[in-house]
Amino acid sequence: MSTTTTPTPNITDPSLYLDGIPHERFAEIRNADGLMWHDYHDGGFWVVSRHADVKTVSKDGKTFSSAVGMTNLWDLEADAIEARRSLIDSDAPDHTRLRRLVARAFTPKNIRRWESTVRDITVELLDAYVAKGEGDFVAEVAAPLPIRVILTMLGVPVEDAGYLVELSNFLVEGTGDTQSIPPDAFGNTTPLRLLPFNSPASHALFEYGEKIGDLRRADPQDDLVTSLVQAEADDGDRLSGSEYRNLFHLLVFAGNETTRTGLSHGAIALADHPEQWQRVLDDSAMVETATEEILRWSTPVLHMRRTTTAPVELGGTHLDAGEKVVMWYASANHDERVFANPHTFDVGRTENPHFSFGGGGPHTCLGAFLARLEVAVLLEEMAARKMHLTRLGEPVRVPSNFVHGVLSVDMAVEARS
Amino acid sequence: MSDEQTEMVLVTVDEEKCIGAGQCEMLEEDTFYVDDDTVIAKVIGTGMLERSRANLIVETCPSQAISIVEASAQESPVGDAQEDSGAEEADPS
Ligand code: HEM
Numbered sequence: 001m002s003t004t005t006t007p008t009p010n011i012t013d014p015s016l017y018l019d020g021i022p023h024e025r026f027a028e029i030r031n032a033d034g035l036m037w038h039d040y041h042d043g044g045f046w047v048v049s050r051h052a053d054v055k056t057v058s059k060d061g062k063t064f065s066s067a068v069g070m071t072n073l074w075d076l077e078a079d080a081i082e083a084r085r086s087l088i089d090s091d092a093p094d095h096t097r098l099r100r101l102v103a104r105a106f107t108p109k110n111i112r113r114w115e116s117t118v119r120d121i122t123v124e125l126l127d128a129y130v131a132k133g134e135g136d137f138v139a140e141v142a143a144p145l146p147i148r149v150i151l152t153m154l155g156v157p158v159e160d161a162g163y164l165v166e167l168s169n170f171l172v173e174g175t176g177d178t179q180s181i182p183p184d185a186f187g188n189t190t191p192l193r194l195l196p197f198n199s200p201a202s203h204a205l206f207e208y209g210e211k212i213g214d215l216r217r218a219d220p221q222d223d224l225v226t227s228l229v230q231a232e233a234d235d236g237d238r239l240s241g242s243e244y245r246n247l248f249h250l251l252v253f254a255g256n257e258t259t260r261t262g263l264s265h266g267a268i269a270l271a272d273h274p275e276q277w278q279r280v281l282d283d284s285a286m287v288e289t290a291t292e293e294i295l296r297w298s299t300p301v302l303h304m305r306r307t308t309t310a311p312v313e314l315g316g317t318h319l320d321a322g323e324k325v326v327m328w329y330a331s332a333n334h335d336e337r338v339f340a341n342p343h344t345f346d347v348g349r350t351e352n353p354h355f356s357f358g359g360g361g362p363h364t365c366l367g368a369f370l371a372r373l374e375v376a377v378l379l380e381e382m383a384a385r386k387m388h389l390t391r392l393g394e395p396v397r398v399p400s401n402f403v404h405g406v407l408s409v410d411m412a413v414e415a416r417s
Numbered sequence: 418m419s420d421e422q423t424e425m426v427l428v429t430v431d432e433e434k435c436i437g438a439g440q441c442e443m444l445e446e447d448t449f450y451v452d453d454d455t456v457i458a459k460v461i462g463t464g465m466l467e468r469s470r471a472n473l474i475v476e477t478c479p480s481q482a483i484s485i486v487e488a489s490a491q492e493s494p495v496g497d498a499q500e501d502s503g504a505e506e507a508d509p510s
């Protein structure tokens with residue numbers, strides 16, 4: 001058993017990610033003995049960087065709690081934890097109860113029913129993009145696609161999509177160092193530390209969720225918001241008001257920012273590796289493996305945190321109860337023990353057990369099959385148009401150690417069909 | 418040990434643990450069904466699968482709700498059977 005404490009590899013500095021994932025640093029950490037300790041503000045955490053260790057932590061929600069210290073890098077005070085808690089920050093049995101309330105809509109079988117919706121939206125966006133001939137792929141395709149899909153599922157009118165995209169952009173800022181909006185934006189009066197992502201945009205999203213929840217309570221529809229508010233009505237303590245708000249917030253944010261990031265990195269990778277795009281054009285059966293490779297390559301969520309509830313041995317290091325461990329999916333997805341040539345973008349990769357949706361376990365991404373569907377349909381429709389993307393500039397990245405976000409990337413687009 | 422891998426085994430779902438992710442249903446529609454009301458997976462049909470397939474599904478279930486019902490105590494314990502399943506090969510996708 002050994003523990004490496006020096007030198008502290010700084011992987012939390014948001015500005016580091018302006019140049020992309022710091023692969024060399026992660027490789028060093030992965031290949032050191034045991035787990036590496038990382039200082040962070042007044043505390044610190046264990047860096048879980050290897051694929052196998054991420055899997056162990058993910059699958060054992062009892063020893064590695066999501067509820068105790070929640071899933072963010074930073075620690076929160078008790079009142080903030082309670083105010084912000086949602087599905088992703090709970091343990092069984094609360095987690096099981098909340099998860100089942102939304103799980104039905106997201107099973108692979110039920111997600112398949114949304115394929116034509118996803119396709120219609122994709123076609124509309126791609127045709128408009130091709131007609132323009134060039135533009136920012138994020139703004140034209142990657143951002144509107146997932147938000148329009150999740151809003152359709154929730155039952156939110158499409159006219160409000162623009163507003164919710166804007167709110168989501170502000171939330172992402174909250175994971176970096178700067179906020180471009182004042183604490184009282186959107187009429188917020190709640191202390192920021194009680195709000196998800198410390199952002200006043202969360203207040204606006206809560207308000208919006210409540211407004212539409214009220215509408216559906218009065219006039220139920222066949223949509224996700226209705227099923228959430230009905231679960232709330234059925235039995236007072238099944239879904240509390242705060243749980244509803246946080247769940248609405250989580251669905252809008254998680255279904256949106258992450259998929260956008262995956263689609264954006266996918267487009268960049270295909271533009272930068274035309275020979276890989278040609279393989280997809282030549283063989284439509286390649287869409288499935290290409291989808292998984294884009295998900296691995298993009299790793300939209302860079303990490304998630306857990307807190308130990310009991311002493312445990314992990315990756316050759318002894319941990320006490322109450323210790324913070326942070327799983328770096330960005331590292332696990334490039335672990336040379338699992339992936340052949342991890343730094344090669346290979347749309348035909350068959351052994352690809354990536355952890356972009358988490359390392360398995362109860363918190364496994366609820367929207368994984370929806371996100372896969374969106375990536376796959378985008379590839380199919382791009383291939384149907386024999387679309388070629390050429391980069392006109394460098395992508396502008398989000399300075400964040402949490403989302404591997406792309407703010408914008410200018411491209412020329414040509415359909416050769 | 419291909420005999421052991423192709424042997425038929427009975428699978429079961431722990432209702433307390435199931436989170437309704439539906440991965441079992443996607444992989445084996447004839448054996449698992451996620452109930453629309455409870456959002457809990459049920460075993461349908463005979464509930465029998467080849468051991469290698471059962472191992473894959475046990476491994477894929479995100480909440481470790483599925484297990485193999487061992488026929489007799491003389492057989493290797495479930496834990497060993499899972500270790501042999503080659504966890505890394507079980508592609509959750
Ligand atoms: C490419 C797109 C996406 C990526 C990379 C992604 C990634 C993740 C990750 C890493 C987790 C945490 C897993 C863990 O802690 O073990 C997660 C959880 C979650 N995701 Fe996604 N996600 C994506 C799309 C979506 C979509 C489309 C939705 C849809 C609504 C969604 C909803 C959720 C929810 C609700 C959780 C919390 C689940 C729980 O705690 O039980 N995600 N996602």
Ligand code: SF4
Nearest residue numbers: 435436438439441478
């Ligand atoms: S895969 Fe596991 S959690 Fe998902 S429905 Fe089947 S038994 Fe339940």
